[in-house]
Amino acid sequence: MSRPDVHHGRGAPENRTPTRFNLPVREADGDWLDAREDLDEAPPPLRTTVTVERPKTIIARNVSPDVGFDRSINPYRGCEHGCIYCFARPTHAFHDLSPGLDFESKLFAKPDAAALLRAELSKRGYVPRPMALGTNTDPYQPIEARWKITRSILEVLAETRHPLTITTKSDRVTRDIDILAPMAAEGLACVAVSVTSLTPAISRTLEPRAPAARKRLAAVKMLREAGIPAYVAIAPVVPGITDHEVEHILEAAAQAGAIGAFYIPVRLPHEVAPLFRAWLDEHFPDRADKVMNIIRALRGGRDNDPDFFTRMRGSGPWADLIATRFKIASAKHGFTREKISLRTDLFVPPQGAQLRLF
Template identity: 85%
Template sequence: MSRPDVRHGRGAPENRTPTRFNLPVREADGDWLDAREALDDGPPPLRTTVTVEKPKTIITRNTSPDIGFDRSINPYRGCEHGCIYCFARPTHAYHDLSPGLDFESKLFAKPDAAALLRTELGKSGYDVRPIALGTNTDPYQPIEARWRITRSVLEVLAETRHPLTITTNSDRVTRDIDILAPMAADGLASVAISVTSLTPDISRTLEPRAPSGRKRLAAVRALSAAGIPVTVAIAPVVPGITDHEVEQIVAAAAEAGASGTFFLPVRLPHEVAPLFRAWLDEHFPDRADKVMNIIRALRGGRDNDPNFFTRLQGFGPWAELMATRLRVAAAKHGLNREKKKLRTDLFVPPQGPQLRLL
């Protein structure tokens, strides 16, 4: 039976309270309860709010041995796309907010990102390596249309000729082709677009506010036509839900002009696991146990495997089969033949208040 508190058009079926930091238990926001008591047909639509965040720095560093970048920028916290599988959901618990509905409706924006970036790039001894955008939450979620923080970051990177990579599941990235195309021509930019499903009914519940798979493939086509290297990420693959589409997505990616593709099996860290199980019970009760059993099989018997080197690809027969299927499909369509490194030798530090001498 469908739960009466499920918010249509949202990903998480609940606003589960975070418990890892001994935060106060919160059943729901007070205005949510007040409004619901006045209605007989369920809760009112959930409004999205944006809070301005004032960080001291904007570049996040990591030393993870199984990640291909050591620095990233995330213009936003939280993501209105509402993808139920998002591994970034637990970060909202740091703010005494739920990784559930709060994560996709109570967002944070960093409007000073470009200014902070300019300062950090201008520091003496700055070591140039590609900056990754979209590693935690999507830089092209709907609020980017108004805030344009991602674009402001791209403008600084273009000015300084600094290499960058973008990961997104939105076709909104095409709005910045005017910046990305010249950078790509100099070997400074590449884009990865995630396509998880081409089945509308699945996408509407899996990623309720993200653009459809067809729109993302159209973005792949537009980026490729502009000379921007683009990869299609089948990420995540949800066993028993989307894994049957892998070959179809690879074929569509190649037809749209992608140069490469890869897959990642779904990850369920911390609070994501119970939210994901609740989502399965709501939308796929007929196969919920099967899906979780396969996930545990490729995660060493657990809902999630946090260990380096196995956390991204999983292990065991299911992971091996999926890797083989992707490799065969990619070879069939001529993908993954070569991967060019972005250039780091063109970097020009930003000008400060005083112009540099010629």
């Protein structure tokens, strides 16, 4: 039976307090609203809030040897898409917020991102390499429609002819085709659209506030028609839940005109593992143990494998099976493992207001 405290339309089935950093457990303040859940059969609607964040820098540096970029930008902290498997959920614990419901409802926006980016690109000795957007939380999650922070970042990158990559689960990326198409024509931009499942009933619980797969595939088609290199990312593959769809997703990707595809098995770091278990118990109780057993088989007997390289592909027979199926289906649709190379030689540092007059 469904738990009475579950917020329908949200991903995480609970909001457990983070404990990794010995942060204090939040206590009720005595207000009558604290007892509301005890009085009602269902919890009150969970509202999304956005807090302005004022960081001093906006470019995050990465030195992981198994990641194909060394710098990225995250316009937002937290993500309203609510994907239960999101490996970024634990970052909310840094702020004494839960990686559960807090992660998808208590969001942070960085409205100074474009100005900070301009300042960092202006520094003497800056060497351009592809800037990755969407590596942690989605740059086109619903609040982007109002805040437009991602678009402001793209405007700076376009002005400076700086290469960029975008990963998203939203068809909202097509809103910025007017910026991305001219950049792509110069070899400066490519987009990866994540498609996890083609089954609406699965998507509604797995990633409840992300656009439907048909909308994402339509976005891939629009991007390609505009001349923008677009990939489909099957990220993640959830064994026992979505792995049977790998071939179907690749077929749909080919029909949409994608130039390639890649996949990543589900990762369950830190607080994501117990949240995912609770989600399985809520939505797939008939196969919860089976799914976790397969995941552990993929991850060397653990819920999660944090080691470089194997964390992105898994290991063992199950990992080999997924890899083989993906390889065969990719070849069938003409997808190769060749990655697009973006240009860095066109970069022009930002100019001051006075110089832009000439």
